[in-house]
Amino acid sequence: xxxxNISQAVIRRLPRYYRYLGELLAHDIERISSSxxxxxxxxxxxxxxxxxxxxxxxxxxxxxxxxxxLHAEIGKILGLNVAHNYVIIGAGKLGQALANYASFERxxxxxxxxxxxxPELEGVEIRGVKVQMMSKLLDFINNNEIELAVLTIPKExxxxxxxxxxxxxxxGIWNFAHTDLHLPERIIVENVHLSESLMQLSYKVxxxxxxxxxxxx
Amino acid sequence: xxxxNISQAVIRRLPRYYRYLGELLAHDIERISSSxxxxxxxxxxxxxxxxxxxxxxxxxxxxxxxxxxLHAEIGKILGLNVAHNYVIIGAGKLGQALANYASFERxxxxxxxxxxxxPELEGVEIRGVKVQMMSKLLDFINNNEIELAVLTIPKExxxxxxxxxxxxxxxGIWNFAHTDLHLPERIIVENVHLSESLMQLSYKVxxxxxxxxxxxx
Numbered sequence: 001x002x003x004x005n006i007s008q009a010v011i012r013r014l015p016r017y018y019r020y021l022g023e024l025l026a027h028d029i030e031r032i033s034s035s036x037x038x039x040x041x042x043x044x045x046x047x048x049x050x051x052x053x054x055x056x057x058x059x060x061x062x063x064x065x066x067x068x069x070l071h072a073e074i075g076k077i078l079g080l081n082v083a084h085n086y087v088i089i090g091a092g093k094l095g096q097a098l099a100n101y102a103s104f105e106r107x108x109x110x111x112x113x114x115x116x117x118x119p120e121l122e123g124v125e126i127r128g129v130k131v132q133m134m135s136k137l138l139d140f141i142n143n144n145e146i147e148l149a150v151l152t153i154p155k156e157x158x159x160x161x162x163x164x165x166x167x168x169x170x171x172g173i174w175n176f177a178h179t180d181l182h183l184p185e186r187i188i189v190e191n192v193h194l195s196e197s198l199m200q201l202s203y204k205v206x207x208x209x210x211x212x213x214x215x216x217x
Numbered sequence: 218x219x220x221x222n223i224s225q226a227v228i229r230r231l232p233r234y235y236r237y238l239g240e241l242l243a244h245d246i247e248r249i250s251s252s253x254x255x256x257x258x259x260x261x262x263x264x265x266x267x268x269x270x271x272x273x274x275x276x277x278x279x280x281x282x283x284x285x286x287l288h289a290e291i292g293k294i295l296g297l298n299v300a301h302n303y304v305i306i307g308a309g310k311l312g313q314a315l316a317n318y319a320s321f322e323r324x325x326x327x328x329x330x331x332x333x334x335x336p337e338l339e340g341v342e343i344r345g346v347k348v349q350m351m352s353k354l355l356d357f358i359n360n361n362e363i364e365l366a367v368l369t370i371p372k373e374x375x376x377x378x379x380x381x382x383x384x385x386x387x388x389g390i391w392n393f394a395h396t397d398l399h400l401p402e403r404i405i406v407e408n409v410h411l412s413e414s415l416m417q418l419s420y421k422v423x424x425x426x427x428x429x430x431x432x433x434x
Contacts (some may be wrong), residue, residue: 023388081434
């Protein structure tokens with residue numbers, strides 16, 4: 001299977017397929033036709049066939065998709081067939097919320113450590129993982145095969161933490177700090193800039209208002 | 218100014234321009250050339266000129282962009298020139314984290330209410346806003362000109378809450394519940410499915426591993 005030429009748009013849609021297929025699996029459904037999947041996911045059956053054909057021959061005419069097989073194959077493409085150890089840097093409300101997401105663990109993301117600068121948080125347990133001080137971070141990453149770090153710190157501190165992380169063997173950073181990080185190319189950064197998503201919503205609401213009233217506000 | 222034909226890709230980039238221009242403003246910088254902005258934002262100057270030309274005539278050859286004007290115009294396009302009242306539904310860790318984001322308020326998003334089903338949270342204050350019980354939600358939305366709702370509830374409860382909200386005058390929902398909501402077309406839904414973003418990161422890490430080793434894991 002060569003998925004090198006799959007478009008970014010398809011890749012962005014894969015987690016949604018993965019989610020729906022996971023729900024079917026949880027309901028012991030073994031096969032589904034593209035038209036039934038289409039009704040559930042509210043996308044066209046032809047889009048589904050086109051997307052899934054990228055991975056070659058999962059579907060059989062008149063027989064439907066093998067849910068378990070397709071779920072596993074998409075999981076493999078998304079890198080979910082192996083476990084990923086990760087740490088959370090920043091044990092504030094957002095860091096704690098993410099630490100509590102049991103669904104990450106089910107997808108193979110294993111929380112190994114939580115770090116903060118606030119001494120009052122030292123030793124506090126979140127889902128069985130104790131908050132440690134930042135001075136322990138580098139050794140911990142290097143000695144525990146940590147692959148990913150989740151950054152839930154204020155943007156003011158993000159640059160200095162990024163500089164620290166640049167010297168580790170981390171493979172990726174999931175960045176919630178609302179600033180752009182500058183890291184060596186071997187460390188992949190995926191940004192979740194929440195206020196940008198909120199602005200997309202307000203853009204769409206503003207546009208809808210214009211469409212309805214013919215005037216801007 | 219007619220921004221109707223601006224591509225979705227440009228719209229998605231606008232919040233980032235808005236953020237950089239806001240930082241320049243905060244440093245009292247009045248003008249910036251596309252090449253200086255290019256260095257800061259690490260995108261090409263020609264991309265910047267192309268993007269910003271969509272809004273017509275903000276830049277002047279050899280003179281640069283008027284930071285304040287451009288910031289205000291992009292803000293208008295994003296609907297940030299008017300205040301948006303919003304409520305948070307779900308006062309767990311994630312809901313509390315979002316309630317604490319002061320930067321939303323600076324962009325004109327005003328937190329008016331927080332709601333939960335857990336009676337232990339009733340009356341708890343988060344940034345001066347008291348948690349109320351869900352039974353008060355509909356009246357509150359209808360009587361307080363609430364435009365947006367942020368959904369930070371478990372996916373198992375999302376469908377029933379969406380059904381409640383379908384009867385309100387809400388204009389938009391910022392949905393963190395990891396499921397697809399079905400709402401009347403007049404209510405715009407912007408999804409933030411965090412685990413899908415995490416899977417994009419793990420996809421990129423897996424792909425990088427393949428590129429480096431020539432094998433999949």
